[in-house]
Amino acid sequence: MKQLVNKLKGDRVIWSFVALLALFSFMPVFSASSNLAYIGHGTGNTLGYLVKHLAHICIGFAIIYFVHKVPYHYFKAISKGALYVVWVLLAYTLIKGTVIAGANASRWIQVPFIGITFQTSTLASMVLFIFVARYLSKTRAVPITFKSSILELWLPVFITLMFILPANFSTTALIFAMVLMLVFIGKYPLKYIAIVVGSGILFLTFFILIAKAFPDSRFFSRVGTWGNRIENFRTDKPDEDNYQIEKAKIAIASGKIYGLGPGKSVQKNFLPQSSSDFIFAIIVEEYGLIGGFGVLTLYLLLLFRFVIASHKANTLFGKLVVVGLGFPMIFQAMINMAVAVELLPVTGQTLPLISSGGSSIWMTCFALGIIISVTKKDEEIAQELMNAAKREEALQKLIDRELEEEEVVAENFSIEDKAINPMNAVLNK
Structure with missing residues (x-):
């Protein structure tokens, strides 16, 4: 495991926040999939949906890993x-x-x-x-x-x-x-x-x-x-969208501060898109305002890290790529949360890295891979500068040591000259 972590390059903080969001997603997706499991005379077994989500997340992290190995300026060439x-x-x-x-x-x-x-x-x-x-x-x-x-x-x-x-x-x-x-x-x-x-x-x-x-x-x-x-x-x-909003608000109100507990959501059985578009309502119902604010905080911290990554980027293209791929992720999350609390009309935007769904997770991970590639390049440049500074410092120490040795040799010659000169004077007499 340690060797695998050491192979991950780029901004470790972004890696950590992405991993936290992905790990947290298993609990609400597993819980919210119950209504999908009953649709079409299903058995109600949500294990299959959990395994499917696990496969999506694993493929997503594989995408991040392989994409972050590619120098990000390659994408500049192929974008047109x-x-x-x-x-x-x-x-x-x-x-x-x-x-x-x-x-x-x-x-x-x-x-x-x-x-x-x-x-x-x-x-x-x-x-x-x-x-x-x-x-x-x-x-x-x-x-x-x-x-x-x-x-x-x-x-x-x-x-x-x-x-x-x-x-x-x-x-x-x-x-x-x-x-x-x-x-x-x-x-x-x-x-x-x-x-x-x-x-x-x-x-x-x-x-x-x-x-x-x-x-x-x-x-x-x-x-x-x-x-x-x-x-x-x-x-x-009254219509289908209004029905979903009403059920989402009931879920949020039921969660209160501490929530009903993992898997104990009631409104997941009534919300048609409980595992995707309205998963934030299920999170608040089961984990309360603490869970809701925790998820919001993770997205805001990820946004802050994107700002830092953009600021540190050594090229204008790198800065703009981090902004162009990172910020939409966070704004999409904010729109999803705003819909759940009826601050915005229903839009159909999922919660990145948490909502179920394959292509949305994979595209998010592809974008994250490019962002991490930008930070990896910056780290490589910083490492090269650090190595160059170390080489210069070592070279300077070697030069100083040679100078010291030359001074010692010169000093020894001077002592010998002082000893030889009186002897030469006696011999000359």
Whole structure:
């Protein structure tokens, strides 16, 4: 075990927080899967879901390990080509995508010969953030102009968002917000950012107007759901989303300070997405406010560590990659918690590293692997500088020792000369 830990490079604190979140996830996932175990005349045995989650976590940590071994600047080179692949996958998802749990949105594709579903928007967001970081970190002879950035930066961004928007507004909004944050940190001019935000609002308005004109189109089927969720959030009209929120609030209220205890949740039997979208409500019900604040604290500490990793990065691309891949993870967690306590409308965002689900865990782990690769490179550079300093110090000590030996030899010659000179004087007489 010690040898395995010694092989882990990069920021050990990030490794520790990720491991803590993953280890904690087993208890709420095992407990919250009971309703899934009874669906479709099941036996109610949740052991299979626990083993499945264990497999997802183990594969996720294997992804982190192998990705963090790859120098992070390699991803800079492949991000542009990967973006074209992502567009093809997103287009295929819109046309031939798989619907899960009765949702009226095609967000997943079936991976051939493996039998697992994969949400393409998670891969698209990661590739897009690396692409934006690549553009902002390029060395230029002249400053960035809005005209040049339209084709090189914003057109790829809006094409990606256009493919995601019809099936998943919340993910589109989150990605767009993170891109804006990334370009702001990358010192993209504020006046240009304002133009982009205005253009985004106009595009969204135009999209909704078209959807209203063609309400029966499968392509625009989710627009009505967006409006209903916002309306239900404002007025508390009874529907499926409102039902889930009410059960989540009952779960949180039942947990009080110390919780009902591990596995003793009642509302897990009534919440349709108790092991994914609303797992935070189950955590608070079973572990109380202490457990809820503990999970929140872990995410905030992870965010703080991302800030430190970004600050320590030796290249602008490294800094932007840590921000672009790390911050969305934390904001997604905050959105999930905010939905559970009805601070936001239902969005369908999972709790990273805790909610059940294969592709979401794996993509999160892929992003973490790249972040740790950035910190690993910084550690290697620091180690090289330390080794160079040690070599210089050893060389200086060797030079000092040789100088001391030369002084001793010179001193001995001087003593001999003093002894020989009187003798020569006597002989000469």
